[in-house]
Amino acid sequence: MVTPSTQEKARLGGRADVGAASVAGAEYSTIEHALSDALAAHGITGLAIRADGGIHRFDSADKPKGNRNGWYVCPTLEVAVYGFWHTGEQHTITTGGKADPAAAAETRLAYQRAREQREAERRAQQARTAEQARRWWAAAGAADPNHPYLTKKRLAPYGLRQRDTMLLVPLFHDGELVNLERIYPHGAKKALFGGRAKGVASLVGSLASADRVLVAEGWATAAALHEAMGVPVVVARNADNLEPVARRLRQRLPDDVTITIAADDDRFTEGNPGATKARLAALAIGAKVLMPTFCPGCARCTDFADVALCRKERVA
Incomplete structure (x- = not known):
């Protein structure tokens, strides 16, 4: 030795x-x-x-x-x-x-x-992955509203396409499609191998004429927020990417457009990375943090998508 x-x-x-x-x-x-x-x-x-x-x-x-x-x-x-x-x-x-x-x-x-x-x-690998993402996206059809993942979440397929049984979430960097996140029927999520990860984002809704924009982690959370509030929501994919995405968004949007970080509340995870990273992202751009509110005694929900689904199930 x-x-x-x-x-x-x-x-x-x-x-x-x-x-x-x-x-x-x-x-x-x-x-x-x-x-x-x-x-x-x-x-x-x-x-x-x-x-x-x-x-x-x-x-x-x-x-x-x-x-x-x-x-x-x-x-x-x-x-x-x-x-x-x-x-x-x-x-x-x-x-x-x-x-x-x-x-x-x-x-x-x-x-x-x-x-x-x-x-x-x-x-070189990122360039190959970006080319693959563009090919897949161009060849993909509209997402099936009855896809098992969408049915489970009770969400419309905002901006998604579908390849075989996979939902495709487009991931952009500086306006260019550079990667795809695949969502499988059972809910597993995975980006294409070797693609750019830091700073990539997707969008639910439209930024045109918006006076308020939210930044969230996952696509389902973004879709649930857009459905409930009617504002565009930028998808950062994970907690670590909230700050890079928020910084870039702040640079690109007019000063009078308000950006709010919609946090996951990882209350059952040590250190609560969702809330912690959201606060850091908000601090970096001078934004506020929006946290989900749970029902009394709830031991399941951790994000806005969970809360939206929980409320829909109670109504039903």
């Missing part, structure tokens, strides 16, 4: 550890062997290490197969750098028992190269 000693920590978008690779005080004869042992400490085994100066990707052990969150590069035959994109970890090991300025410099260069390659791969 490799125990790198921390000689230098640099903020390179993650943690950078530059140190020696050794077992029982002995030095390694090859960087391949040193790196193989270092990765084994993270549960990564069976890789054919290539010390060719290229950037190589591999699956991290704590994510599903095919995640390719791990990376390594051997810029020289004495230095190896590896890390994990999803955690921000980065480590450097050497064959010798002592780190030096040259190893630190190689670390910085290797990380920069890895980051640039990853960014290029990400942009």
